[in-house]
Amino acid sequence: MTQTTPDPQQPASPDAHPEGHLEGHIEGHAGQLAVAVARAHGVETMFTLSGAHVFPMYDGAVKADPPMRLLDVRHEQTAAFAAEATGKLTRVPGLAVLTAGPGVTNGVSAIAQAQFAGSPMVVVGGRAPQNRWGSGSLQELDQPPIVASVSKLARTLPTAGDVLGGMHEAFSAAGSSHRGPVFVDVPMDEFFASASGSLPTVGAGRGEAPDTDAIDRIAALLAASERPVLVLGTDVWADRAEVAALRLVEEAGLPAITNGMGRGLVPGGHPLLVTKARGAALGGADLVVVVGTPLDFRLGYGVFGGKDGATPARVVHVADSAGQVSTHADLAASVSGDLTSVLDGLLAALERHDRPDRSAWVGGLQDTVRGATERDRALLGAEADPIHPARVYGELVPRLADDAVVIGDGGDFVSFAGKFVEPQRPGGWLDPGPYGCLGAGLGAAIAARIARPSAQVVLLLGDGAAGFSLMDVDTLVRHGLPVVMVMGNNSAWGLEKGPMQMLYGYDVAADLAPQTRYDEVVRALGGAGERVTDPRQIGPALDRAFASGVPYLVNVITDVDAAYPRATFGI
Ligand SMILES: Cc1ncc(C[n+]2csc(CCOP(=O)(O)OP(=O)(O)O)c2C)c(N)n1
Ligand SMILES: [Mg+2]
Numbered sequence: 294m295t296q297t298t299p300d301p302q303q304p305a306s307p308d309a310h311p312e313g314h315l316e317g318h319i320e321g322h323a324g325q326l327a328v329a330v331a332r333a334h335g336v337e338t339m340f341t342l343s344g345a346h347v348f349p350m351y352d353g354a355v356k357a358d359p360p361m362r363l364l365d366v367r368h369e370q371t372a373a374f375a376a377e378a379t380g381k382l383t384r385v386p387g388l389a390v391l392t393a394g395p396g397v398t399n400g401v402s403a404i405a406q407a408q409f410a411g412s413p414m415v416v417v418g419g420r421a422p423q424n425r426w427g428s429g430s431l432q433e434l435d436q437p438p439i440v441a442s443v444s445k446l447a448r449t450l451p452t453a454g455d456v457l458g459g460m461h462e463a464f465s466a467a468g469s470s471h472r473g474p475v476f477v478d479v480p481m482d483e484f485f486a487s488a489s490g491s492l493p494t495v496g497a498g499r500g501e502a503p504d505t506d507a508i509d510r511i512a513a514l515l516a517a518s519e520r521p522v523l524v525l526g527t528d529v530w531a532d533r534a535e536v537a538a539l540r541l542v543e544e545a546g547l548p549a550i551t552n553g554m555g556r557g558l559v560p561g562g563h564p565l566l567v568t569k570a571r572g573a574a575l576g577g578a579d580l581v582v583v584v585g586t587p588l589d590f591r592l593g594y595g596v597f598g599g600k601d602g603a604t605p606a607r608v609v610h611v612a613d614s615a616g617q618v619s620t621h622a623d624l625a626a627s628v629s630g631d632l633t634s635v636l637d638g639l640l641a642a643l644e645r646h647d648r649p650d651r652s653a654w655v656g657g658l659q660d661t662v663r664g665a666t667e668r669d670r671a672l673l674g675a676e677a678d679p680i681h682p683a684r685v686y687g688e689l690v691p692r693l694a695d696d697a698v699v700i701g702d703g704g705d706f707v708s709f710a711g712k713f714v715e716p717q718r719p720g721g722w723l724d725p726g727p728y729g730c731l732g733a734g735l736g737a738a739i740a741a742r743i744a745r746p747s748a749q750v751v752l753l754l755g756d757g758a759a760g761f762s763l764m765d766v767d768t769l770v771r772h773g774l775p776v777v778m779v780m781g782n783n784s785a786w787g788l789e790k791g792p793m794q795m796l797y798g799y800d801v802a803a804d805l806a807p808q809t810r811y812d813e814v815v816r817a818l819g820g821a822g823e824r825v826t827d828p829r830q831i832g833p834a835l836d837r838a839f840a841s842g843v844p845y846l847v848n849v850i851t852d853v854d855a856a857y858p859r860a861t862f863g864i
Contacts, residue, residue, distance in 0.1 A: 320489030321356075323453040323479055324349025327417060328357050330460035333495050334468070335385040338362040338743055340372035340736075344392020346419020346432070349484040351390075364739065364772060369396050371765045373403030373416060374736025377474070378723055380413040381554055382698070382744040384531060386467040386475075387412075393419035394432030397478070398439065402730050405443035407474035410553070410726035411528055411613075413467040415460075416440075418478035420449065426480070440476040447476040453488040461493035470500040470613040470631075472531055500532060500613050503630030508638040510626045511582065511609050515545070515639070516646030518580035520654045522567070522606075526586020527553035527726070528613045530719045534632035538584070541636045545643050546651065548574060548658050552586060556722040561715025568715065569669075570661035576600065577654075580625070584611040585632055588619040589727055595622030611635055669713065679852040680828050682706050682781045686713035688831040689751070689779060692839065696748045697721060698741040702734025702762075703755025704788025705857040706781030710753050712857075721748070732761025739765070742774040749777065749839065754846075756782040759811055769844040770819035777838040778815070778822075778846040783853040784808055791856035812848040820844035 319329050327350060331339075339354055339361055341347065354361035366372045372389045379387030391400045397418040407414050421433035437447040446466050450459035456479060463475040515521055529538050531554065538558050542549045548567040549559045559566040567574045575581060575597045588595030588610060599605030607625035612618045615629045628635055673687030686709060693699070695717035701707035701724045716722050723737050738752040754763075759780060769776055790803035812822030821843050825834050831849060838845040 317491050318489065319457070319492050320487065322349050322352070322487050323456040323484045324351070324353035325356060326353070326453070326456045326488060326490075327460050327479075328353035328361055329492055330457060330464065331388050331415070332357065332361060333492055334464040335495075336361070336388045338364050338379065339388050339390050340364050340366060340375040340379075340739075341390040342366050342369050342372055342392065342396065344396050344419055346393040346421070346481050346484070347390050347417070350417060364743070364768070366736070366739070366768045367764045368762065369399035370403055370732055371736040371739070371762055371768065373400035373414075374406070374733040375740040376414045376416065377403050377407040377410075377412045378700075378733070378737035378740035379744055380407065380467070380472070381410070381531070381723060382720060382741060384413070384533065386464055387414040387740065388417070389414065390417045391419070393421055393436075393478070393481070394434045397434070397436045401440065401443065403733065403736070404440055404474045404476065406725060406728040406730045406733065408443045408445070409728035411472045411531060412474070413472040413531075414474045415463045415467050416474060416476045418476060419484070420478035420480045422482040423451065423480035424482050436478050437476065443474070444476050445473040450477050450479050451483065453483045453486040454490070456488065457490045457492070465498070469498055470532065471528070471617050500631035501629070503628050503635045503638060505638060507626060507628035508635060509642050511611070511628060512639055512642030512646065514580055514607065514609060514625055515582065516643060516648065519649055519651060520577055520579045521547055521651070522574045522578040522581050523547045523549040524581060524583040524586065524592065525549055525551045525555040525558045526584065527555055528585030528617070529558055529632055530554040532585065532613045532632040534585070534636055535719045537633040537636035541640050544640055546648070546655065548655055550574060552591060553724065553726055554720060554722060555585065557716030557719040560717045564659060565655070566715070567658045567662055569665040570658045573661045574658055575606070578606040579604075580609065581606045582609040582611065584636070585613060587617065587727070588622045591727065595619055673713065676828055677852065677855075678828070680826070680831070680849055681855045682709050682783070682851045683713065683855075684828045685779060685781060685831055685849050685851070686710060688835055690714060692832075692835055693751070694749050696745070698723065698745050698748050698750045700734055700737045700741060700750070700752045701725070702731060702737070703753060703758040703781065704786065705791070706755045706783070706787070706851070707753055708788070708857040708859065709781075731755075731758040734758060735762035735765035735768070738776040738778070739768060739772075739774060742769070742776055752776055752778045754778055754780045755787065756780060756784065756805055756809065756811065757786045763811065763814060764818070766815050766818045766820050766844050774844065775842050776844050777835070778844065779835070779838075780811055780846060780848045781851045782808065782811065782848055783851045785853045787853060787856060790853070808850050810848065812846045815844060815846040820846065822846035822848060824848045824850065826850045
């Protein structure tokens with residue numbers, strides 16, 4: 294089985310400076326300086342919504358040689374979610390430029406999401422002028438304190454002369470382990486002012502070297518384990534450790550579960566991918582090695598097994614940086630640092646041990662995967678009327694190319710996708726991550742279309758989620774960005790309706806207008822779409838959507854009673 298990885302953007306070399314400047318030296322207004330630093334860090338697109346406070350950024354983009362692409366949207370959340378998704382997809386920090394006050398506050402949810410998911414992004418905010426500060430100028434808001442608790446770094450660059458260094462610091466912090474969002478704002482009077490200085494040198498930058506003794510201890514635990522499971526998460530992709538991860542899985546013969554952007558690290562259908570046997574794997578393991586993802590609610594807070602008096606699994610946490618290692622879980626061992634070094638180091642250390650015969654454990658999990666796959670088949674082919682949401686995936690999955698980007702924005706409808714879509718490559722699955730913010734979808738789709746120009750981009754939308762950002766279909770249309778949107782329209786906030794029924798026996802605030810023609814909304818905005826009520830029409834509608842070359846919404850009317858079977862509410 295071959296593992297090909299999408300070619301990520303590499304940070305530009307330091308000699309990729311705008312022409313017309315002396316090598317390494319640059320002068321201009323603060324917007325030009327900020328754009329030059331962003332470009333030196335590999336940024337190709339600026340996501341924004343207009344406001345005079347940030348005009349210098351636009352002028353900097355327009356006057357750069359070549360100009361930097363400006364992608365203007367209809368809500369700042371979309372700009373910030375697009376920057377977040379760009380960071381996730383390209384592993385180069387995305388750039389959002391938000392005007393002062395409400396522009397910045399509209400971006401806060403996306404910044405928080407990036408902080409939770411470890412997504413590299415830089416948000417440049419406009420800011421009321423310093424020379425009038427305190428006099429009550431328009432949108433005079435001190436923004437860094439608002440953003441500080443949801444970002445790696447949030448600061449004002451007080452003068453034009455601080456912009457070169459401050460922007461370099463911002464991009465460096467956002468793009469190094471543990472990655473995340475960085476916010477800077479520049480007072481308007483200083484944004485228009487000029488300065489000069491040296492463009493920074495941008496290096497490739499890898500994480501810290503891991504402690505080799507810790508790696509040896511983990512290798513000893515793994516070698517002694519009869520029933521190990523490896524969990525591979527978002528940071529394995531973010532830290533560019535995908536090749537090392539698959540090598541460890543295959544050469545050490547370790548059954549693996551993937552989550553977040555880690556989905557696809559072990560391709561769907563691989564004999565050692567046991568995500569479909571998740572319960573049996575995590576419940577029956579004697580050792581769970583979790584790499585590149587926090588031990589949060591998605592992983593039972595780091596407690597595995599231990600039912601009916603059984604001994605819980607020992608847990609090892611491997612993180613890209615020391616601050617990410619769990620402090621709440623009971624760990625048998627841990628290590629942090631550059632994940633390729635850790636995973637390759639583990640494999641090398643394992644070669645010094647005998648490997649126990651684990652064929653019964655692995656074979657049992659593979660049987661469970663086969664059983665689950667068989668059971669899924671019935672749901673995927675469901676002929677029920679109204680349509681069962683699973684049937685949408687029965688039709689979609691066979692139509693996905695290996696390099697497809699699949700984005701989830703919704704509740705139950707997206708949970709079904711998590712169950713049925715097993716990507717063939719890492720870096721092509723975008724879910725909201727542990728922050729779980731509805732409304733990220735259109736921004737992520739815009740980013741994906743730009744980052745992966747020749748790949749299928751599929752946006753899975755709940756009808757509730759769609760309400761947060763569907764107006765940004767206008768952005769797709771204006772910028773000529775075709776995306777296939779597939780909606781599971783159950784006329785409800787399904788993921789809330791079911792649990793409320795379960796807890797109270799009734800529900801309120803959970804119904805949406807019945808069978809709304811969101812496809813007609815998309816058409817009115819200049820895209821295309823259709824409504825589907827017959828399960829046999831889903832496939833042909835998807836074919837039309839993929840062939841259309843325009844933003845296209847397949848509005849599938851689904852059964853509100855076909856709730857996703859879930860064991861926890863994540864709280
Ligand atoms: C911004 C935001 N508001 C509210 C929620 C709570 N929430 C989580 S899932 C969900 C329902 C989503 O409904 P829909 O998109 O229609 O998907 P469905 O569950 O019906 O498939 C809600 C309201 C959230 N996660 N994010
Ligand atoms: Mg819904």
